[in-house]
Amino acid sequence: xxxxxxxxxxxxxxxxxxxxxxxxxxxxxxxxxxxxxxxxxxxxxxxxxxxxxxxxxxxxxxxxxxxxxxxxxxxxxxxxxxxxxxxxxxxxxxxxxxxxxxxxxxxxxxxxxxxxxxxxxxxxxxxxxxxxxxxxxxxxxxxxxxxxxxxxxxxxxxxxxxxxxxxxxxxxxxxxxxxxxxxxxxxxxxxxxxxxxxxxxxxxxxxxxxxxxxxxxxxxxxxxxxxxxxxxxxxxxxxxxxxxxxxxxxxxxxxxxxxxxxxxxxxxxxxxxxxxxxxxxxxxxxxxxxxxxxxxxxxxxxxxxxxxxxxxxxxxxxxxxxxxxxxxx
Amino acid sequence: xxxxxxxxxxxxxxxxxxxxxxxxxxxxxxxxxxxxxxxxxxxxxxxxxxxxxxxxxxxxxxxxxxxxxxxxxxxxxxxxxxxxxxxxxxxxxxxxxxxxxxxxxxxxxxxxxxxxxxxxxxxxxxxxxxxxxxxxxxxxxxxxxxxxxxxxxxxxxxxxxxxxxxxxxxxxxxxxxxxxxxxxxxxxxxxxxxxxxxxxxxxxxxxxxxxxxxxxxxxxxxxxxxxxxxxxxxxxxxxxxxxxxxxxxxxxxxxxxxxxxxxxxxxxxxxxxxxxxxxxxxxxxxxxxxxxxxxxxxxxxxxxxxxxxxxxxxxxxxxxxxxxx
Numbered sequence: 001x002x003x004x005x006x007x008x009x010x011x012x013x014x015x016x017x018x019x020x021x022x023x024x025x026x027x028x029x030x031x032x033x034x035x036x037x038x039x040x041x042x043x044x045x046x047x048x049x050x051x052x053x054x055x056x057x058x059x060x061x062x063x064x065x066x067x068x069x070x071x072x073x074x075x076x077x078x079x080x081x082x083x084x085x086x087x088x089x090x091x092x093x094x095x096x097x098x099x100x101x102x103x104x105x106x107x108x109x110x111x112x113x114x115x116x117x118x119x120x121x122x123x124x125x126x127x128x129x130x131x132x133x134x135x136x137x138x139x140x141x142x143x144x145x146x147x148x149x150x151x152x153x154x155x156x157x158x159x160x161x162x163x164x165x166x167x168x169x170x171x172x173x174x175x176x177x178x179x180x181x182x183x184x185x186x187x188x189x190x191x192x193x194x195x196x197x198x199x200x201x202x203x204x205x206x207x208x209x210x211x212x213x214x215x216x217x218x219x220x221x222x223x224x225x226x227x228x229x230x231x232x233x234x235x236x237x238x239x240x241x242x243x244x245x246x247x248x249x250x251x252x253x254x255x256x257x258x259x260x261x262x263x264x265x266x267x268x269x270x271x272x273x274x275x276x277x278x279x280x281x282x283x284x285x286x287x288x289x290x291x292x293x294x295x296x297x298x299x300x301x302x303x304x305x306x307x308x309x310x311x312x313x314x315x316x317x318x319x320x321x322x323x324x325x326x327x328x329x
Numbered sequence: 330x331x332x333x334x335x336x337x338x339x340x341x342x343x344x345x346x347x348x349x350x351x352x353x354x355x356x357x358x359x360x361x362x363x364x365x366x367x368x369x370x371x372x373x374x375x376x377x378x379x380x381x382x383x384x385x386x387x388x389x390x391x392x393x394x395x396x397x398x399x400x401x402x403x404x405x406x407x408x409x410x411x412x413x414x415x416x417x418x419x420x421x422x423x424x425x426x427x428x429x430x431x432x433x434x435x436x437x438x439x440x441x442x443x444x445x446x447x448x449x450x451x452x453x454x455x456x457x458x459x460x461x462x463x464x465x466x467x468x469x470x471x472x473x474x475x476x477x478x479x480x481x482x483x484x485x486x487x488x489x490x491x492x493x494x495x496x497x498x499x500x501x502x503x504x505x506x507x508x509x510x511x512x513x514x515x516x517x518x519x520x521x522x523x524x525x526x527x528x529x530x531x532x533x534x535x536x537x538x539x540x541x542x543x544x545x546x547x548x549x550x551x552x553x554x555x556x557x558x559x560x561x562x563x564x565x566x567x568x569x570x571x572x573x574x575x576x577x578x579x580x581x582x583x584x585x586x587x588x589x590x591x592x593x594x595x596x597x598x599x600x601x602x603x604x605x606x607x608x609x610x611x612x613x614x615x616x617x618x619x620x621x622x623x624x625x626x627x628x629x630x631x632x633x634x635x636x637x638x639x640x641x642x643x644x645x646x647x648x649x650x651x652x653x654x
Contacts, residue, residue, distance in 0.1 A: 044512035188375035193583040193597040200594045218585030222594045241589045259517040260587045267547055273517030
């Protein structure tokens with residue numbers, strides 16, 4: 001908690017389509033990223049976690065639109081910047097690693113070429129120096145024979161090596177924030193283990209803030225300092241990693257953990273999944289968006305939105321039960 | 330121990346390689362196992378280990394170079410196409426991507442009943458009635474029958490694909506990464522459906538997945554594959570608790586556990602190289618990456634050695650005279 005805030009997001013709203021029939025995919029999201037800390041944004045598909053990341057970088061294409069909010073990077077509002085201003089931020093102040101390295105790498109450019117391109121876009125570096133730096137970066141992310149592999153094209157690389165190359169490009173300008181969106185989802189578990197270790201080592205060495213977006217609670221438990229749980233466009237719980245896994249307060253967080261714990265048991269234990277599926281955001285339910293699936297639902301949940309409530313200094317949950325429990329104390 | 334329903338005997342399948350250096354790729358190399366009546370056998374391995382090729386061979390959708398698959402003693406692999414069609418009633422498959430495995434131009438009912446039509450069974454009215462009945466069995470509603478696949482979510486499409494696999498009243502169902510593309514809450518729902526169906530109808534399952542957690546959750550036995558071979562096979566809980574092949578052990582240590590008190594990133598197992606590292610033809614396929622390789626490993630490829638009744642691993646560490654575990 002003591003680490004300084006690097007990136008502060010407040011009341012971010014991103015909508016696809018118009019106000020009447022569109023869907024607000026990110027609906028009033030606020031959080032803070034801190035230097036040297038990993039914040040995991042976890043949720044199921046369609047919950048808005050990737051759109052949140054793209055909104056921070058202003059990479060939302062029409063019909064999507066950032067409707068409101070503030071994204072302060074070291075005190076400066078990124079949402080007030082124009083496209084030229086943002087180009088200086090992306091890749092330089094904020095590094096990005098996406099799920100599918102084959103589509104985020106340019107197939108017609110060598111691996112070295114892509115890193116050089118990033119470097120020269122942001123720094124005044126002669127070509128030869130940029131090329132030397134590309135080799136150094138590839139070595140740093142664990143690509144063997146970097147002097148030769150710098151001349152290879154993305155299709156020559158395995159999935160894990162491509163992800164390493166992408167990480168090399170992401171850290172090339174020593175960003176203060178790294179956004180990694182499902183960086184290991186497409187990889188085998190033994191490769192995932194190495195990429196996660198690499199991300200953690202680099203982040204520690206650089207002191208960057210890492211926003212790790214994932215649907216995998218195992219990855220969250222391994223990597224996160226702080227966890228944000230997202231459901232239907234909203235953050236429903238925020239806590240440090242130990243509290244989130246051992247004292248979750250939102251019924252959705254509990255249900256998610258139960259699904260995973262269920263999977264970690266063997267077949268003697270019965271599976272008890274939550275029913276239903278996430279709501280259609282073009283027509284969200286009244287009140288709390290989890291209320292139609294919630295096992296502890298009350299009347300008030302169906303009538304009123306449930307804002308984040310403080311459980312303790314570093315723990316918030318958007319559930320009426322928090323207040324009830326507090327009243328009992 | 331209950332009887333074997335399906336026997337896989339020394340299956341081998343080689344694909345020609347485009348590169349000049351290696352003449353061919355052995356996708357499945359001398360694989361044998363038996364599926365018992367009413368059990369769930371898991372096949373686990375990382376990409377390229379040959380598990381999907383093996384499933385195509387088991388369903389006789391692909392012809393092996395050598396070896397055979399038989400159902401209750403009847404050779405499926407070398408049967409006439411007419412006999413094969415008859416045998417397909419007994420074994421069905423559910424794929425990973427349900428939406429693309431359903432025909433987008435057919436209604437849900439027509440999709441589900443299509444195997445009956447292809448087998449020349451029933452009238453169009455009776456097939457529709459059967460499709461509607463199966464929709465309820467898999468947890469959807471009969472009135473969904475006239476909708477099209479794109480109107481359904483991923484989890485619902487997988488339910489429709491399961492209904493289609495049930496329509497011929499098979500004895501064996503192969504699930505090829507059938508829950509891998511689903512979100513955790515939906516995945517738990519589909520796994521529960523799969524287990525409930527087995528309890529009601531007594532199906533035998535082959536469950537293919539890259540996810541050892543899911544395998545442990547629903548399988549009686551598990552076979553671990555590496556580079557086209559089964560390297561360990563045994564009861565799922567025993568293999569996960571006490572693995573006897575270094576690859577199984579490595580795989581287990583690489584899986585993040587959803588509990589920060591039990592595992593953080595520093596505890597994740599790191600394993601040398603990746604799965605494209607090729608071993609010498611005569612050596613153990615895992616030898617170049619194995620943390621416990623020793624003298625015999627690069628000279629002679631180990632075969633499955635019995636460790637306990639029903640538990641085998643292809644590793645010299647388990648041979649009393651050579652290895653000490």
